[in-house]
Amino acid sequence: MIKTLLVLSLFFCILQSHSQKLVSKSNGTILNSENQQISPDQVRELLKNNQKLLADYNAGRSKKTVGNVLLIGGLGLMAIDVVIGANTDGNTTVTGNSIQTERNYxxxxxxxxxxxxxxAIPVKIGFSKKIKNVVNEYNYQSTLGYNALNNSKLDLITNANGIGLRLSLN
Structure with a gap:
């Protein structure tokens, strides 16, 4: 009896470990169950069977790109203006016997x-929430077995002759 329970628990552990869990970090990177970073192309390959999740992931990645462009562009524009303001003398106006200098900064x-x-700040916050939602939904679907290619069902069968498992592949 103990041997049977051990084999059953081992079998269920193998089935549970087979479903891949994804983890999302705050910067939009996705890690697999072994804490190895997955590239965006590999994530798209995992999500290719679920068009809604794939569209949400692509929208999140687009938001990340737009947020980065806005953030770096805004900092660049301010830095350029500081450099220009530091290197120019401004407009000098001579009126009568007084000289006035105006700064253009x-x-x-x-x-x-x-x-x-x-x-850029709300855009970057929005992309991380979108990617976290995609990862949570993928993990939820993979634990429930909603994968389009893998519709299997495992039943525990008991009768007068003993206990057994029935695996149905659809």
Missing amino acids: PSALTFVGLAALAV
Whole structure:
């Protein structure tokens, strides 16, 4: 009896370990069950059977790209404006016997850069939530056995002659 229970528990552990669990990190990287990073192409290959999850993952990756462009572009515009402001003397106006110098810093580049930074923050927050939702949904579906290619069913059968397992592949 103990030997049978041990074999059954080992069999169920093997089935559970076969379902691949994914883990999402805050920067959008996805790790497999062995904590190895999975490339975006490999993730797309895993999600190819579920078009909704694949579309959500692709939208999340697009948001990450847009957020990075806005973040780096905003910081770049502000840095360019600082360099320009530091290297120019400004406008000098001579009126009568007084000389006035106007600084042109901060200019429109700084304000455009700040606006890009302000837009980048919610975009970058949104992409990580979208990718985490995709990973959670994939893990939920893989543990329940909703994979399109693997519709198997395992039943425990008992009768007067003993206990058995029935594996049905659809």
